[in-house]
Amino acid sequence: MTSVLSGAGVYGLYVEVSLNQRVLLAREQSISVTAPTWSTSYIVTIGMNNLLEVRDDIKELVDKFLNAYLSVNPKK
Numbered sequence: 001m002t003s004v005l006s007g008a009g010v011y012g013l014y015v016e017v018s019l020n021q022r023v024l025l026a027r028e029q030s031i032s033v034t035a036p037t038w039s040t041s042y043i044v045t046i047g048m049n050n051l052l053e054v055r056d057d058i059k060e061l062v063d064k065f066l067n068a069y070l071s072v073n074p075k076k
Contacts, residue, residue: 009048016041017061019069040064 018039025031040061046054 010045011048011051012043012045013054014041014043015054015058015061017058017065019065038065038068 016039018036018041020034021037022032023035023037025033042057042061044057
């Protein structure tokens with residue numbers, strides 16, 4: 001998460017939750033790189049008095065990831 005403070009007590013936020021995994025290139029499997037395989041993000045402006053609300057927003061993004069993960073990796 002990054003933020004920039006403007007002069008009016010307002011923050012501009014970019015919030016991202018992502019999963020980065022080591023992946024192999026299909027054309028040359030001896031080459032592996034770390035790459036994002038899932039991500040979600042948002043940009044918002046928020047007043048200084050409401051900054052704690054960002055925690056709830058981050059929790060929602062993590063829940064979104066968990067639901068996506070569990071939809072393709074069901075519990076056994």
